[in-house]
Amino acid sequence: xxxxxxxxxxxxxxxxxxxxxxxxxxxxxxxxxxxxxxxxxxxxxxxxxxxxxxxxxxxxxxxxxxxxxxxxxxxxxxxxxxxxxxxxxxxxxxxxxxxxxxxxxxxxxxxxxxxxxxxxxxxxxxxxxxxxxxxxxxxxxxxxxxxxxxxxxxxxxxxxxxxxxxxxxxxxxxxxxxxxxxxxxxxxxxxxxxxxxxxxxxxxxxxxxxxxxxxxxxxxxxxxxxxxxxxxxxxxxxxxxxxxxxxxxxxxxxxxxxxxxxxxxxxxxxxxxxxxxxxxxxxxxxxxxxxxxxxxxxxxxxxxxxxxxxxxxxxxxxxxxxxxxxxxxxxxxxxxxxx
Amino acid sequence: xxxxxxxxxxxxxxxxxxxxxxxxxxxxxxxxxxxxxxxxxxxxxxxxxxxxxxxxxxxxxxxxxxxxxxxxxxxxxxxxxxxxxxxxxxxxxxxxxxxxxxxxxxxxxxxxxxxxxxxxxxxxxxxxxxxxxxxxxxxxxxxxxxxxxxxxxxxxxxxxxxxxxxxxxxxxxxxxxxxxxxxxxxxxxxxxxxxxxxxxxxxxxxxxxxxxxxxxxxxxxxxxxxxxxxxxxxxxxxxxxxxxxxxxxxxxxxxxxxxxxxxxxxxxxxxxxxxxx
Numbered sequence: 001x002x003x004x005x006x007x008x009x010x011x012x013x014x015x016x017x018x019x020x021x022x023x024x025x026x027x028x029x030x031x032x033x034x035x036x037x038x039x040x041x042x043x044x045x046x047x048x049x050x051x052x053x054x055x056x057x058x059x060x061x062x063x064x065x066x067x068x069x070x071x072x073x074x075x076x077x078x079x080x081x082x083x084x085x086x087x088x089x090x091x092x093x094x095x096x097x098x099x100x101x102x103x104x105x106x107x108x109x110x111x112x113x114x115x116x117x118x119x120x121x122x123x124x125x126x127x128x129x130x131x132x133x134x135x136x137x138x139x140x141x142x143x144x145x146x147x148x149x150x151x152x153x154x155x156x157x158x159x160x161x162x163x164x165x166x167x168x169x170x171x172x173x174x175x176x177x178x179x180x181x182x183x184x185x186x187x188x189x190x191x192x193x194x195x196x197x198x199x200x201x202x203x204x205x206x207x208x209x210x211x212x213x214x215x216x217x218x219x220x221x222x223x224x225x226x227x228x229x230x231x232x233x234x235x236x237x238x239x240x241x242x243x244x245x246x247x248x249x250x251x252x253x254x255x256x257x258x259x260x261x262x263x264x265x266x267x268x269x270x271x272x273x274x275x276x277x278x279x280x281x282x283x284x285x286x287x288x289x290x291x292x293x294x295x296x297x298x299x300x301x302x303x304x305x306x307x308x309x310x311x312x313x314x315x316x317x318x319x320x321x322x323x324x325x326x327x328x329x330x331x332x333x334x335x336x337x338x339x
Numbered sequence: 340x341x342x343x344x345x346x347x348x349x350x351x352x353x354x355x356x357x358x359x360x361x362x363x364x365x366x367x368x369x370x371x372x373x374x375x376x377x378x379x380x381x382x383x384x385x386x387x388x389x390x391x392x393x394x395x396x397x398x399x400x401x402x403x404x405x406x407x408x409x410x411x412x413x414x415x416x417x418x419x420x421x422x423x424x425x426x427x428x429x430x431x432x433x434x435x436x437x438x439x440x441x442x443x444x445x446x447x448x449x450x451x452x453x454x455x456x457x458x459x460x461x462x463x464x465x466x467x468x469x470x471x472x473x474x475x476x477x478x479x480x481x482x483x484x485x486x487x488x489x490x491x492x493x494x495x496x497x498x499x500x501x502x503x504x505x506x507x508x509x510x511x512x513x514x515x516x517x518x519x520x521x522x523x524x525x526x527x528x529x530x531x532x533x534x535x536x537x538x539x540x541x542x543x544x545x546x547x548x549x550x551x552x553x554x555x556x557x558x559x560x561x562x563x564x565x566x567x568x569x570x571x572x573x574x575x576x577x578x579x580x581x582x583x584x585x586x587x588x589x590x591x592x593x594x595x596x597x598x599x600x601x602x603x604x605x606x607x608x609x610x611x612x613x614x615x616x
Contacts, residue, residue: 052508073514085505089527098523099513150513 001028002063002076002153002187004049009058011044018044019211022058026204031180031188035198035234036208042191045208046156049189050079062154073102078147079156083163084139086131086146093127096146103150110149117148120182137168144179155183157190161197177201195235199223207231229330232257238287240324243295253325253333260287260301262322265308270315274298276308290314366591373584380580394585403558404566404586411562411590414476415544418483419537425484426491426536427529431521433492434499435507445496452489456549459485467554478554479562483547487540498532499525534604542594563590 004026011019019041026032034042047053049060051072060067067075086095093114100110118124121141131139140160147155157176161169177200180188192198198205199219207214207222207230215227219235226232232240240257248256264270265288274292286302298316302308325333342350372380376391398404432438433445463482472478502525510520526533551562561569567586572579 050512052511071514072512077512079509079512081505081509083503083505085503085509087506087509087524098510098515102514102519146509146513 003028005061007059010056031203033198033202034191034206040208041211042208046191076153078150078152080160082159084143113149117145121145155188229326241298254328255326257324258318260299262319263300264317266315270317272316276312369584394581398585407566414479415541417480418544419541422487430495430499433496448489474556482550483544491536494536
């Protein structure tokens with residue numbers, strides 16, 4: 001069980017500051033997901049933990065030990081890269097053995113560890129193949145297998161699913177979740193820009209934006225109690241409706257936020273009157289984009305069976321418990337229901 | 340209006356024929372001449388008329404020529420080995436490590452090969468004397484790096500840049516030292532490029548004339564290009580064409596053999612870089 005702590009960690013490339021005063025405390029065995037838009041510094045943060053980049057200021061502590069100047073291989077960390085980064089000229093077995101040879105393990109120990117990992121990932125059948133003879137999903141398993149054999153304290157994933165096609169991505173996501181259950185003692189840190197991956201995999205999510213930690217919390221925490229307008233917009237799909245102007249001002253806020261699934265739609269009466277401009281039927285749900293008179297374009301979720309025609313006039317009512325209010329700096333405002 | 344198909348085809352093969360003839364005829368004529376002896380040498384013929392190995396026999400039984408071939412093999416081989424070793428370590432730094440003046444350094448390396456050999460000859464001669472290498476084969480190994488290194492460093496740097504950085508980072512995470520990464524990851528991946536550049540460096544070193552003529556003074560130390568040029572007849576009015584041609588053919592064979600051995604590697608070297616993890 002390895003805890004990971006980041007104390008006031010900063011990173012700059014030349015004069016460009018990529019990460020500012022990051023403070024995080026990860027418990028041993030946790031599955032943590034770093035999520036954020038591209039360029040937010042999430043991959044850099046992962047690379048700092050891995051030791052592939054130097055920490056400009058601050059402290060990285062793993063299991064109570066300061067790691068700033070420890071070599072990557074001595075940190076007890078394994079990493080799965082976005083492009084898998086398998087050694088193209090080595091067989092699957094050699095790929096997995098390389099790190100263990102560097103650690104000077106005995107050949108018997110190496111064989112035993114690889115056999116165990118191969119069985120866990122069901123790759124025992126192609127140990128003698130080269131990476132180019134494998135499919136994308138198989139390469140991904142080999143990359144994970146290579147990371148497992150080193151028996152790391154901390155497991156890092158850098159957008160491991162982004163090179164896979166959609167169907168395989170869901171399968172592999174489930175496998176990674178299963179892997180976390182099996183390796184319950186290993187702390188896992190996972191970087192993605194896909195909030196669905198973040199929500200489904202994480203024990204806790206770290207939302208990053210422009211080098212700052214916006215919020216840390218469980219997936220449902222982030223969903224129901226976003227600490228900023230950015231988090232509210234980033235977590236949840238489709239994204240939350242943000243409404244400015246008078247509706248927000250009447251509640252004492254700069255922005256009024258409501259998720260598509262928290263709006264009631266009626267054909268007879270409601271708070272906002274509008275016309276349906278576009279509908280997206282996904283089977284299980286239908287999303288209606290409604291052009292309202294007072295609130296602008298609002299996206300509403302309807303249960304799957306409900307049908308609505310484009311051009312129809314409808315009334316929308318936000319569910320009062322699910323309203324989020326933000327001030328003009330994007331910070332949440334305490335809900336003032338009476339206002 | 341387009342030319343008829345048969346005209347295009349004929350034109351194409353005619354052109355190919357001319358190129359092949361231009362490239363191969365001198366060598367073919369050298370082989371032809373090397374097999375003739377005595378008066379037959381001076382009769383112009385384009386098809387083999389006689390088959391006489393006496394020129395080869397006389398060249399190979401002349402004790403020094405065998406030694407001179409070995410000199411050439413030694414110089415070219417050692418030059419290639421040292422060049423490749425220095426080039427692969429240098430290209431690792433130039434392609435992967437960020438440091439001040441990297442671009443300037445690369446240009447400087449390239450500019451070294453810019454000077455004509457004759458311009459650096461006297462300076463190099465002083466250096467060779469100062470190091471006590473005069474009339475030693477090491478003087479050639481040392482001076483040949485002037486033209487082999489810039490070329491091998493540049494080519495290998497380009498190839499190394501094309502390799503994905505993540506592979507190297509994976510090796511770092513696996514605990515490999517820089518030297519292990521070069522030996523176990525880069526050398527196998529760059530092998531085709533190394534064979535190609537190594538072969539070209541070998542050919543350059545094998546054919547070099549001016550330095551070999553200047554830095555070596557005794558017959559038994561000479562390399563073959565100089566040795567052939569200095570073959571003389573029984574009198575100053577006799578040029579032993581037969582022997583010269585036989586020697587030329589003999590010294591060309593190792594290159595032909597090398598190219599044939601590494602032929603497939605050269606082709607894959609030209610298309611390398613298509614290494615995707």
